[in-house]
Amino acid sequence: MLSEVIARVELLIVVIAHFVLTRFTVHSRFWNSQAWTGVREEWFPKMRAKVRTIGNIRQMLSDGYEGNKAFALPVIAEKPWLVLPHSCIPELLAKSDSEIDMKIIHEEQLMHEYTTGSLGRHVVDVPIQYDILLRQVNRKLPLLISAFNEELDKSFCHYWGTDTSYSEVNLSETCEKIVTQALNRIFAGKEICRDEGFLEHSRLYSEGVGRNAIMLDVLQWIIEESFARNDPKELDPRMITQRLLALNFVAIDTTHMSMAHTILDLYRSPNSDDFLVGLREECERVLQANGGQWTKSGLDDLVCVDSTIRESMRYSDLGYISLTRMVVDPKGTQFNANGTNSSSPLSVPPGIRICVPAHAIHRDAALYPSPYEFQAFRFSKAREKYRGTQTELSEPKVSIVTTTDKFLPFGHGRHACPGRFFAAQQMKLMLAYLVQNYDVEKLSTKIQNKIMVGTTKPDASLKIKVKRRKVNTMSAASKLSLITKLHRAHTAPLPILGRPVTQKRDCKPSLSSVNTRRKCRQLLAS
Structure with a gap:
């Protein structure tokens, strides 16, 4: 009997906590104040709208775009997006990276720590x-x-x-x-x-490196850039091949x-x-x-x-x-995105993901006839x-x-x-x-x-x-x-690479460069 009471109390606490979090946090208050595209009057409206984005996201974007103001886009298995109107693009591009950041969005989507490991993390942080x-x-x-x-x-x-x-x-x-x-x-x-x-097993990634008669390939340039930096970590063949994979991706x-x-x-x-x-x-x-x-x-x-x-x-x-960003300024940011009939700016708190509806813009008859x-x-x-x-x-x-x-x-x-x-x-x-x-x-x-x-x-x-x-x-x-x-x-x-090359190839690649290429080839071939 006591255990049943405890279980019910715990369940009640969870329900109350969920109610508080969804009603009174900064993000929740912000999202509750926005117009949502694709949300209908039905049971679990936002959850069902998320499911509809699987095959109906284009129509949902077009519907929201017609309002000429910001709207919330539900996405399955993700946090929602704040979609800005076309008129806000100059504002968005004018903001600094310390206010809205693109890099953090790409990291969220690709999850380098899990897909490419520590080397991939460095490739993202130092993208030579x-x-x-x-x-x-x-x-x-x-x-x-x-x-x-x-x-x-x-x-x-x-x-x-x-x-x-x-x-x-x-x-x-x-x-x-x-x-x-x-x-x-x-x-x-x-x-x-x-x-x-x-070609068969790794179309999206380079499985090896080969030598061209005149060394005209990106791998050689990556190797030379790594040597120029004089950083032992950059000279690791695994790091060099990881950079080649990133370009392939x-x-x-x-x-x-x-x-x-x-x-x-x-x-x-x-x-x-x-x-x-x-x-x-x-x-x-x-x-x-x-x-x-x-x-x-x-x-x-x-x-x-x-x-x-x-x-x-x-x-x-x-x-x-497109133009995906995350608000990173602790004070948030503002956009003139409340519609043509409103002079007050829209305040967006930190942590909110923003974008513009590329598909709807590309299908706008005012921008493109037919x-x-x-x-x-x-x-x-x-x-x-x-x-x-x-x-x-x-x-x-x-x-x-x-x-x-x-x-x-x-x-x-x-x-x-x-x-x-x-x-x-x-x-x-x-x-x-x-x-x-x-x-x-x-x-x-x-x-x-x-x-x-x-x-x-x-x-x-x-x-x-x-x-x-x-x-x-x-x-x-x-x-x-x-x-x-x-x-x-x-x-x-x-x-x-700006070096005169004669038929005798007086300016051959250094021995260390050739050895690095050989190690990269062996590493990827394995």
Whole structure:
């Protein structure tokens, strides 16, 4: 009898504690004062709204967006988000990292302590791999074109075949493998990027490191940066390979899904035939103007290719929310987010997660005419109209890498994705290669993406029919590869990392650098 009384008292205490915590804490009072999207008058309304975000998050964001003020977004298995209106983006970007922080949000989502261990924790705290993206990769983009295009040719031929009659391939799977192989030609080198075991078992991570004839790979730059810091911890091969894995993680998944979306959007569009005529004409014209080789200036002239990818990133956005931050200032922060009819600011306490509704912004008819229609040349029409005129020179160019308050796949402001220039170059090369060398059977307009809680992905089981085009006996990439080999046979290698390199290779990598590469290769191979 006594034990039953004690049990009931304990239960009563728990119920009272829950009531107090949900009614009187700072966070609870804040959330109770907000408008919630997707919450209906029913039993357990917020809990059921969280479940609905699994497949209905886009509609919930659109419904909340129409109010033009901040609203709460319930998310299953997570804390809610405070979603700010489009008008608050300048305010959000103007706030310092000591007031609202982006890094802490990424750490919460990836949980580095559990997914990558102590080494991964250091890679996040001292992210020199992203410094390399800014200082090395972005500056040397023209030098990467030849190697990447050569790998595209090999990977497309391998995974999509060279048969001139239609055959079925899995869209998502083959895109992932092609992107993994081509990107790791830059990240790890020629040997490992073609290793079948590596591609099969670890598409999102580099399983090894290989030597390129001219050391033109990101791994070498990571090693040299580690030596330059003269920190024993940075010279650990495990630390170096962890940094390479981090680059693979952020680059491959988003790039392959963006390309799969682009292919899907392009070939299921009712206007796909017209789009393909324009894309192929542009590729042939630009390639001819550049002597049959892809160059940096030539890629910049692919305005229709660029527009097609950018439009797909708007139309089939990978993430439904963007500019994610957490309020970290102990005093909280404020936003003018209470609607146009209110002059009082919204006070947000510390610990609240904030974002903007990227999907709803990308589908706003006031920002994009016919927002629910895929218009491949939406962003290239103006540039094509004034091509070669003085107006073209005075108009600001809008490309994949251009971030604005209405185009948010790469974020916006000072924390915009530093790797977007590298990713854009690779995606343009990939789409140009595809439309020049392959036909894809037109897809049904009824094909839909798979909607997850915070993202959208192509159906993993979707198969498409492809065939090699009978346009050229030798692809442009193969011609470029041959020209490059002939050029290297008669001239000295290009200088890398600012060091003159002769045919005798007087400036060889140091013995310690070579040993470090060998240890990294052995570590990942095991």
